[in-house]
Every structure is written in structure tokens, then in C-alpha cells.
Amino acid sequence: MxxxxxxxVAQLNCVVGDISGNARRILEAVSRAQAAGADVVLTPELALCGYPPEDLLLRPAFLDACAAELAALATRVHGVAVLxxxxxxxxxxxxxAASVIRDGRVVATYRKHRLPNYEVFDEERYFEAGTEACVFEHKGVRVGVNICADVWEAGAADVARGAGAELLLVLNASPFHMNKQQRRYEVMRERIADTGLPVVYCNLVGGQDELVFDGGSFALDRQGVLTWQGPVFAEDLTLLTFAGGAWEEQTIPAPRPLEADVYDALVLGVRDYLGKNGFPGAIIGLSGGVDSALTLAVAVDALGADRVRAVMMPSPYTAQMSLDDSREMVRRLGVRYDEIPIEPAMRTF
Structure with a gap:
């Protein structure tokens, strides 16, 4: 047999610097996964500290806190392997790094080989590159580990295959840009063509400052065929069965319009920027134009109408149409609205 x-696949929304909070998120996912029958739980890249931690990595106390939290997390994991x-x-x-914790301890650790240093990435500033494979066995299956940029070039996946991996699990913090998902498929299919290894790609979700991570985790078989696609712009926990060297196929959602992806990226980015930084809400200046109308819609979808306030500041040159359109927007969306004419200030000036 x-x-x-x-x-x-635990597609999590982690918070940079919230080490204990991220550990709780991981444990909650592990508990749910284990109750549903999971053998292995896969989390995103740097899930314990959040991504990108940047100059927090230069603080010894931060690294010590991560090490202590990982050790504490391991003591609470039994009967399942968690990456x-x-x-x-x-x-x-x-x-x-990525560590396999099982039965109360860390049983294996992988160090990322490829350190991206372009566009939004500056990992060479903080990290050294690893060179060794990490392959662990669980329930008779030999599982290889890679981290994000490792699979965007040849090399690291081949090292895992050479060490005996039958399956490749990839932790990712891959930011959103338009049409990014198709490029991820292409890159992973290149690695599969090189190695013949089926893959699970677990991606971070959530906004972090100027970045938005879209999730969209997925699985490909050894022929590069998509066998599962997770949701985008939302947390998710999905169980996948690997048997006979292949994934059991699941329903693949229909492709989304590009506009839907862009809009959801804006909403998630606003929600997490304000939420993770502790802002109570947003004030939107309305002009009656389409740009401020779209901004108001994004803010309400991100935060809820009760956390958004709209202000219209008409001058003597403001067209009645602009006032009418602003009033209609706030009527439809149900936000607090103030009109503050600026003509007295103009005259005084």
C-alpha cells in the first residue's frame, strides 16, 4: 500500500513584530488542522515574526524572542509535523529559516538558499544564504523544504530532490502585483520539469505597510497540472491528500477578473495598514469626482461605514454637480458627512 x-496549507495573515500573536495564529491553525486529520501543517515564510521584518532583524532581543517563541511553540505540537x-x-x-517541529521539539531546520535583493526585497542586507537540503520523513513520505525565492531559480529544488525528497513544500511571502499568479505557476512548473517533484506553494496573505500579499496558495502534480487553488486576499486552511505519489484533485475556482484582484488588493491593504498600525478610522476628502468616490468605496469596504468620515469643502468655484455627487455617495454608503465651505477662509486670506 x-x-x-x-x-x-495554513494561509495566514501575520503581523510583523507580533511574535506571540503570530505563534497563537499558527497554533490555532495547527489545532484546526489536526482535528480535521492533517499529518503536516505548512505555514508561510517567516510566519513567526511576520514579513518583511527588516531592521528588527538587527536587534538581538528580537532574534532571541523569536528563538524562545519557536521553542515554546514546539512544546505544544504533538502528533503532527508543523513547518x-x-x-x-x-x-x-x-x-x-524554516523548522519542522514535531513531538515537542525541533527535528529539522532549513536555511533559505536564494536571497532576493531587488524590487521590494533586500534580504542580502539581513541574511546569509544556506546551502544544505532539508528533507524530513513523515508517515513514510520524504518531504523537501524550500523558501520562496529558492524556487524562482534552478538549484535549491534540485538539492532537495538529490537528498531524496518525494514532495516539495514551499513557504512563501510573495507580494501581489497584477497577473502575478500566472507567473508563479510558470516558475513552479519549471522547477517541476527539473525535478519531477509535486509541489505545495503556501503564500502569506495580508497587508504590511506598502506591500500586499495575496495568498493564492496552490498545489501542482509532478506533471505541473494545477490540482488545488486556494482563495486570494483571505486567510484559509485547506487539507490536501498526497497518496501514490500524487495529489488528490480538488475543485479549481474560475479565474477572477483582473479588476477584482486589484480592488481586493486595495481593500486588504487599507484594512491591514490601518488595523495593524492601530488607527481608529479614516477621513476622506470628497470632491464629487470619480477618484474620491473610489477612495471612499475602498475605505468603507475595508473598514466599515462606522469607521469612515467624509468631508466636502466647497469653494465658490465648486459646481453644484460635485456637491450632488458627494451627497449621493455618502447617502449610498452610510458614512458620516460634513460640508465645510472654505469661502470665508479664502476671503480672510
């Missing part, structure tokens, strides 16, 4: 493995992304310090050098 072929060995089988149930992999839970957790975290920063690692060894002999004064820092690594972007």
Missing part, C-alpha cells in the same frame, strides 16, 4: 500524507518560518541566528549569522 502506497504511503499517504495529509498536508494542511514554521522564522529568523535564525547561528554563530552571529542570521538566516531566513
Amino acid at each position: 502506497e504511503n499517504s500524507l495529509v498536508v494542511a 514554521v518560518g522564522h529568523p535564525l541566528e547561528v554563530d552571529g549569522l542570521r538566516y531566513n
